[in-house]
Amino acid sequence: MNWEAMLDQALWINIAIVLGTTFVSYVVLQTVLKVVTYRLRKLGKGSTSGFAGMIAEMLSRTSQLLLIAMSLLIGLKFAELPLRWESAMSHTWFIALAVQMALWLDTAVHLWMDSLTRDGKARNPVTTTIIGIMLRIVVWTMMLLSILANLGVDITAMVASLGVGGIAIALAVQTLLSDVFASLSIGIDKPFEIGDFVVFGDIAGNIEHIGLKTTRIRSLSGEQVVCANADLLSQTIHNYKRMDTRRIVFKFGISYKTPASKLREVSQLVRRIIDDIEMAKFDRAHFFAFDNSQLTYEVVYIMQTADYNAYMDVQEEINLRLLEGVHELEVDFAFPIRQVEFIGGNLPEMLVSQVQQELPTTPQPSPAS
Incomplete structure (x- = not known):
């Protein structure tokens, strides 16, 4: 040292x-x-x-x-x-x-x-x-x-x-990487998230899990649908969870025997019914077309919620009130009618057979009487 x-x-x-x-x-x-x-x-x-x-x-x-x-x-x-x-x-x-x-x-x-x-x-x-x-x-x-x-x-x-x-x-690992990057795209762009109700092709259900390679969907019928992320993004996806309102269009028919004055009252009746429902916003109701056996009305209204059950409740209420109101106006709903017209010639003779009924016999008096 x-x-x-x-x-x-x-x-x-x-x-x-x-x-x-x-x-x-x-x-x-x-x-x-x-x-x-x-x-x-x-x-x-x-x-x-x-x-x-x-x-x-x-x-x-x-x-x-x-x-x-x-x-x-x-x-x-x-x-x-x-x-x-x-x-x-x-x-x-x-x-x-x-x-x-x-x-x-x-x-x-x-x-x-x-x-x-x-x-x-x-x-x-x-x-x-x-x-x-x-x-x-x-x-x-x-x-x-x-x-x-x-x-x-x-x-x-x-x-x-x-x-x-x-x-x-x-x-x-090209196929695996395509699904991985599709998963990244789903996470960044967020076309749907866990819990959303989506429809694509013939599949409709709720998103349960978004994985590295696949996305799992619980369909309406109960089974789990597994779809590759890349295949899923290549399709057109309808995300109903992100709906704010629903535009509803429905039609009904009135009999051809209804006079024009009554037809105008039917449109006003539909408007009053929808305006009276809180969750529905009236858009229009028109005498739409001359169809077979009926005068067709087309009605459009906007549901202020995306809940499907709420929409069905409102549609049922509209139908019931419409049925009552049309009967009060003395107007008939249309039903299918088929007419056959015979032109030229003679109708064939039609024989109607009758069954002769036997009358009860009157009893004859005995010789002793």
Whole structure:
């Protein structure tokens, strides 16, 4: 052991300066971090949903080990070091800062994923998880590549090999990836969510689960329908859960024997009936067409709710009141009539056979009487 070097006064002075500066730097950084975090939380009113609250939560998760390392690097700046040590310190500075930035961004991704379910709405958990994993992979991959580049490693070949490998994997699992990206599209674009009632093709039912590859639908008849995400998005989907109102069109027929004055009263009757129902908004009622066996009326009204059962209740009430009102007007509903007209020639004779009934015989008096 080189005792002369150990007894060098300049060495111990430098060590004391490094330790003192490291301690002061750590206290200052910790104090500044706490003050800034407190101010941001107060500005964000204790919530992490806003920008200020998210930044405060990120700063609160600063690694203490990295904070000590950065304080030590600050302290080493005040000591006289060889050039070799200066170069190593510069790389260490960058590594510490890159790791801390990656930790902050990872925390931001985690907070963003939590905020998606904080409002209580039904989300696609698979899509949220996939997006979170992809963002974290990007953050830590960029951190690793930036550190390697700072250390002088040529990352061009590494990036090229990753690209070629990614293309090969994508070609091998092309069908699976198409469904995965369809799941991401469903989660981002949100054409439907869990609990929505959808109709596509000959399938109608409620969305039960949106998975990585398939979507599961509970049909009206009770069975579960499993459909690939890519196939599902390639079809036209009717989402009835997002209806605000329903436009209802129905028709009924009146007898041809009805006079024109009564026909006008029928239209007014329909309007009064619909206006009297709270959940229905009258649009129009017209004598629509001369059809076979009937004078056809077409009625349009708007249901102020998308509930199908409520619509059926209102339609039943309209039908009952319409039946009563038409009878009060002494108007008849139409029913199918078929007439046959015989032109030219003579009708054939038609014989009607009669069955002769036997009259009861009168009893003859006996000779004795």
